[in-house]
Amino acid sequence: MSDLQHYINYRKRHDSEFAANFDEGYQLFKLGAVLREAREASEFTQESSKLKKRLFQ
Helix, strand or coil, rough: CCCHHHHHHHHHHHHHHHHHHHHHHHHHHHHHHHHHHHHHHHHCCHHHHHHHHHHHH
16 A cells, blocks of 8 residues: 555544545546546647637637
8 A cells, every 4th residue: 555545544534524525526536637628638628628618609
């Protein structure tokens, strides 16, 4: 087990607020990372998304 995993487990055992919010926050973080990777792989940036939205309004 990595040092990071040890730290997360320690915090979950000793900090109830951290424990209550960690898993959901981590899932949201992973979702954002996956979306960013997909956007970058398709060369579809946030800026191009804003431009397309303005053009098609």
